[in-house]
Amino acid sequence: MPATVLAGDIRDLRVWRSPDYTRVVIDLGSRVEYSVFVLDNPHRVVIDVNDSRMLADVARVDLVDSPVRSVRSAVRNQRDTRIVLDMDGPVNPSSFTLPPNDEFGDRLVVDLYDLGAESPARPAEIAPSSPAERQTVSSSSQRNIVVAIDAGHGGDDPGAIGFDGRIREKDVALAISRAVFERLRGIPGYEPVMIRQGDYYVRLQQRPQLARQNRADIFLSIHADSFSTSRAEGVTVYALSQTIAEDENIRRVAEKENSADLLGGVSGDTSLKNFEDDLALTLLDLSMAWSIEQSVAAGSYILNAIGSVARLRRDVPQQGNLWVLRSPDIPSLLIETGYLSNPREARLLTSADYQRRLADAIVQGVMNYFYERPPEGTLVAWQKANNQGPDRQYVVQRGDSLSLIAQRHNVNMAQLRAANNLRGDIVQLGQTLTIPGGGPMPVVSAPPTVSEHTISRGETLSGIAERYRVSLSRLREANDLRSDTIRIGQVLQIPAF
Numbered sequence: 001m002p003a004t005v006l007a008g009d010i011r012d013l014r015v016w017r018s019p020d021y022t023r024v025v026i027d028l029g030s031r032v033e034y035s036v037f038v039l040d041n042p043h044r045v046v047i048d049v050n051d052s053r054m055l056a057d058v059a060r061v062d063l064v065d066s067p068v069r070s071v072r073s074a075v076r077n078q079r080d081t082r083i084v085l086d087m088d089g090p091v092n093p094s095s096f097t098l099p100p101n102d103e104f105g106d107r108l109v110v111d112l113y114d115l116g117a118e119s120p121a122r123p124a125e126i127a128p129s130s131p132a133e134r135q136t137v138s139s140s141s142q143r144n145i146v147v148a149i150d151a152g153h154g155g156d157d158p159g160a161i162g163f164d165g166r167i168r169e170k171d172v173a174l175a176i177s178r179a180v181f182e183r184l185r186g187i188p189g190y191e192p193v194m195i196r197q198g199d200y201y202v203r204l205q206q207r208p209q210l211a212r213q214n215r216a217d218i219f220l221s222i223h224a225d226s227f228s229t230s231r232a233e234g235v236t237v238y239a240l241s242q243t244i245a246e247d248e249n250i251r252r253v254a255e256k257e258n259s260a261d262l263l264g265g266v267s268g269d270t271s272l273k274n275f276e277d278d279l280a281l282t283l284l285d286l287s288m289a290w291s292i293e294q295s296v297a298a299g300s301y302i303l304n305a306i307g308s309v310a311r312l313r314r315d316v317p318q319q320g321n322l323w324v325l326r327s328p329d330i331p332s333l334l335i336e337t338g339y340l341s342n343p344r345e346a347r348l349l350t351s352a353d354y355q356r357r358l359a360d361a362i363v364q365g366v367m368n369y370f371y372e373r374p375p376e377g378t379l380v381a382w383q384k385a386n387n388q389g390p391d392r393q394y395v396v397q398r399g400d401s402l403s404l405i406a407q408r409h410n411v412n413m414a415q416l417r418a419a420n421n422l423r424g425d426i427v428q429l430g431q432t433l434t435i436p437g438g439g440p441m442p443v444v445s446a447p448p449t450v451s452e453h454t455i456s457r458g459e460t461l462s463g464i465a466e467r468y469r470v471s472l473s474r475l476r477e478a479n480d481l482r483s484d485t486i487r488i489g490q491v492l493q494i495p496a497f
């Protein structure tokens with residue numbers, strides 16, 4: 001598979017392990033012509049880079065957790081470089097080149113997909129449980145609410161870089177995601193699933209698919225921002241925009257034969273390809289409208305909870321065109337947790353304490369949303385119907401006192417002492433406390449206004465009401481409108497529910 005011309009220096013070689021493939025990134029001085037092939041007995045991958053010099057020390061490449069045993073390189077034909085990867089087992093290579101970006105120059109990427117049973121050990125982290133396993137998790141017959149946590153970027157994609165040139169978004173996103181996972185794991189009725197569990201890249205299209213495979217009830221993509229000035233700050237929450245959703249639905253119907261898309265919101269596990277185009281589009285529009293409405297509502301609860309620990313850039317969810325949010329059947333949000341270009345926020349975002357507080361707030365928002373709108377058949381729906389909040393587990397952190405914990409969880413001191421057989425008010429760092437549910441879980445009310453719409457040419461108030469599926473009178477009321485006259489550029493508040 002020869003590619004384009006020009007001579008190149010090989011400046012670095014990096015290896016990232018994903019659950020089912022290994023990514024090898026070769027940093028180049030310019031575009032190169034190259035070829036990739038495999039050899040058996042023993043298993044090797046050979047990468048020939050024409051007209052190039054090896055400047056990297058390949059013996060020192062970090063190969064931990066990867067099926068690459070060693071890397072060697074040699075000069076070939078006096079002007080080409082041959083790179084040989086000694087492998088633990090057979091792989092199927094797939095390669096492509098990437099143009100320079102802010103962070104890196106030209107790159108050659110070789111993805112080595114595992115073949116057969118000889119795949120290497122995965123990173124020692126918690127694997128998402130399969131749907132079959134999950135049914136035994138809850139002691140009652142009520143199912144758990146599955147929360148898919150997607151740490152943005154990863155592996156060769158560092159995401160935004162901090163003000164100091166060192167802090168990387170992929171690390172911050174993974175740390176906060178893990179904190180969300182840990183927090184949710186202790187809450188009966190919830191089951192967190194990590195979409196990315198380590199420092200590797202997962203393709204954008206694959207992220208919502210993994211959420212769907214795990215039958216997620218909500219998808220949260222965790223990111224951090226960066227901007228050209230250090231002043232920008234605050235949390236932003238995004239849901240998919242309605243306009244993008246409409247274009248996306250048309251595309252999905254056109255490709256429905258090859259798509260694994262499900263219509264979860266309206267028809268359970270029905271696949272799109274079982275329907276005629278017209279009907280498929282209608283069902284998809286309905287499902288997507290449901291998904292966006294739920295996303296915006298969940299986003300409001302999450303922002304409301306985050307507001308007590310962080311600054312908010314916008315206090316209502318924003319709607320945008322983001323790949324990972326395009327599920328028609330799973331409410332999906334992207335949370336920009338702050339600006340790494342802002343030294344104050346960057347320091348907070350890299351502190352374990354702040355990551356935990358942020359994660360706790362995200363989880364609180366998720367719980368408030370699901371307590372308000374529990375999916376049928378879940379333990380949370382049962383708890384709500386029976387007027388019970390869930391018992392929760394809490395691990396005592398540095399600086400906690402019993403009264404602080406009671407206050408934070410909205411329970412009184414006597415209840416908290418009784419639930420944990422405590423005589424006094426002394427708690428130890430690292431001690432696990434049961435936070436009694438008892439009465440209904442306190443629900444923090446979400447702000448009633450959840451999105452904004454800027455009027456473009458040709459739009460009418462009734463058209464906008466229809467698009468967002470709110471009544472004309474609610475829309476007038478939310479915007480203090482006496483008549484239905486609107487002007488181009490005017491910003492309307494769209495009430496959610």
Ligand SMILES: [Zn+2]
Binds near residue numbers: 153160169224
């Ligand atoms: Zn990002």
